[in-house]
Amino acid sequence: MKLGIAGTGKVVAQFLPVIAELPEIQVTAINSTPKSVDKAIAFQKQYGIDQVYSDYNQFLMKADIDTVYVAVINNLHFPFAKEALLHGKHVICEKPFTMSQKELIELERLSIDYDLVLAEAVTGQFVENYGKIRELLPLIGDIKLIECNFSKYSSKYDAFTAGNILPAFDIKNGGGALMDLNSSNIHFVVGLIGRPKKVAYYPNIENGIDTSGVLIMDYGYAKAVCMASKDSTGKNGATIQGTKGTIRVNSATNRVTSFDIWTNDGYTDHFELNTYDHKMGAEFEIFANWIDHGDTTFAEEHLAQSLTVMEVLDMAIADSDLKEDPLWEPKLTF
Numbered sequence: 001m002k003l004g005i006a007g008t009g010k011v012v013a014q015f016l017p018v019i020a021e022l023p024e025i026q027v028t029a030i031n032s033t034p035k036s037v038d039k040a041i042a043f044q045k046q047y048g049i050d051q052v053y054s055d056y057n058q059f060l061m062k063a064d065i066d067t068v069y070v071a072v073i074n075n076l077h078f079p080f081a082k083e084a085l086l087h088g089k090h091v092i093c094e095k096p097f098t099m100s101q102k103e104l105i106e107l108e109r110l111s112i113d114y115d116l117v118l119a120e121a122v123t124g125q126f127v128e129n130y131g132k133i134r135e136l137l138p139l140i141g142d143i144k145l146i147e148c149n150f151s152k153y154s155s156k157y158d159a160f161t162a163g164n165i166l167p168a169f170d171i172k173n174g175g176g177a178l179m180d181l182n183s184s185n186i187h188f189v190v191g192l193i194g195r196p197k198k199v200a201y202y203p204n205i206e207n208g209i210d211t212s213g214v215l216i217m218d219y220g221y222a223k224a225v226c227m228a229s230k231d232s233t234g235k236n237g238a239t240i241q242g243t244k245g246t247i248r249v250n251s252a253t254n255r256v257t258s259f260d261i262w263t264n265d266g267y268t269d270h271f272e273l274n275t276y277d278h279k280m281g282a283e284f285e286i287f288a289n290w291i292d293h294g295d296t297t298f299a300e301e302h303l304a305q306s307l308t309v310m311e312v313l314d315m316a317i318a319d320s321d322l323k324e325d326p327l328w329e330p331k332l333t334f
Contacts, residue, residue: 001288004029004063004089006056006080007071008039011094015071016047018280024288029063031056056080060087067291069121070094073167074174078103081118085110090117090291092284096183099174101310108303117290117299120306122187122254126283128273129256133240133247134192139263141244143193146224148185150252151234157211168230169209171322176210178203178316181252182228186309188238188253189217189224195308196224201316204231215316255279 003025005012012030019025029051032040037054044052053059060068060083068084070077070093078098081091085107097120098104111118124130137143154160160169167173168180178201190196196217203210212229227234236252245263249256258272276282290299 001025001291002028002064002066003069004031004059004065004067005069005071006031006059006084007069008032008036008043009071009073011071012043014278015069015280016043018276018278019284020047021276021281022285022288024292025284029053029059029065031059031063056083060084060089066090067092067117067287074179075099075172077174078107081107082110085114085116085118088114088116090119092117092119092121092287095120095122095187096174096179096313097306097310099179101307101314104307104310108307111303117287117296118303119287119290119299120302121280121283121287122184122306123279123283124184124252124254124256125187125191125302125305126286127256127279128275128282129249129259129271130188130191132271132273133249133256133259136247136261137192137240137242139245139261139267140240140242140247143222143240143242145222145241146189146192146238147227148188148225148238148253149227149234150181150185150236150254151212151227151229151232152181152236152252153233154230157231160207160211165207169207169211171209176203176322177212177228177230178210178215178313178322180228181230181254182213182215182226183309183313184252184254185226185228185238186215186217186312187305188256189226190305190308190312192240193219193222193224196312199312199315199319201320201322203320203322205321206231210320210322213320215312217312 031053067090198218203213211231215226217224238249240247249259251257262268
């Protein structure tokens with residue numbers, strides 16, 4: 001995979017050291033805004049990136065890349081991913097994939113038309129522990145309750161309360177607890193038991209944005225409660241309760257670093273199976289395999305799951321007071 005990165009933010013700084021351990025991935029170009037080009041040049045020097053661009057069109061047309069990693073602010077995911085697909089590039093996009101399911105459906109159609117891989121970078125979905133949970137799920141019987149908590153006091157929250165509105169707390173930029181942290185929880189649940197019948201979202205809203213909130217997903221036979229917070233810290237993890245046992249995840253759903261299982265007949269076990277120390281390692285190893293070897297079955301399944309997650313997010317916003325905010329259409333400036 002010859003990878004080009006769109007963005008120079010915090011997630012890119014976390015990502016580059018991980019990719020250095022994956023020889024199958026070459027980071028050959030990085031694109032930034034003109035005002036952030038110094039950061040891109042610093043990354044270039046530190047990680048041996050061949051090309052730096054500050055014009056996205058030039059990046060897509062001239063860079064020696066076959067795949068674009070979209071790591072810009074949330075509201076620009078859709079236009080950046082769309083342009084990359086139209087230029088014949090595979091796309092790996094940070095979560096949340098888009099601002100609505102409608103946008104993701106459009107991207108899906110383009111990926112099919114151009115025969116390209118389109119994937120959402122949701123770290124917890126690709127680690128070995130999560131795969132093992134899916135394998136062991138029948139041991140705990142019929143699923144009745146799932147509870148997820150992903151809460152951490154944001155480093156930007158104090159600035160937000162002081163009136164400095166950064167993208168993480170700006171509704172126009174796709175900020176807030178639902179779209180950021182709770183999307184990982186939703187993926188965790190949907191990846192296990194699929195699409196819910198009903199969704200309700202109860203956000204704590206400050207200055208028009210959900211700084212924390214509780215999402216309830218109703219499956220009829222089971223209920224899932226997904227909590228996320230950027231205004232307080234909690235005990236992160238997830239619990240899956242079934243008629244024959246319980247699985248407890250001992251970290252936030254974006255990592256799934258370990259889990260325990262115990263069943264009514266006395267079976268207990270503890271699992272720590274993840275190959276990579278960093279949460280991003282497993283997903284990009286899998287993405288490279290999809291793209292380099294044409295292993296698209298899992299890619300298609302994962303995209304279908306992302307479409308369901310975007311539908312849940314749409315339903316949650318429609319159910320909450322967040323829907324009263326004026327609609328805002330992102331504009332991409334090259």
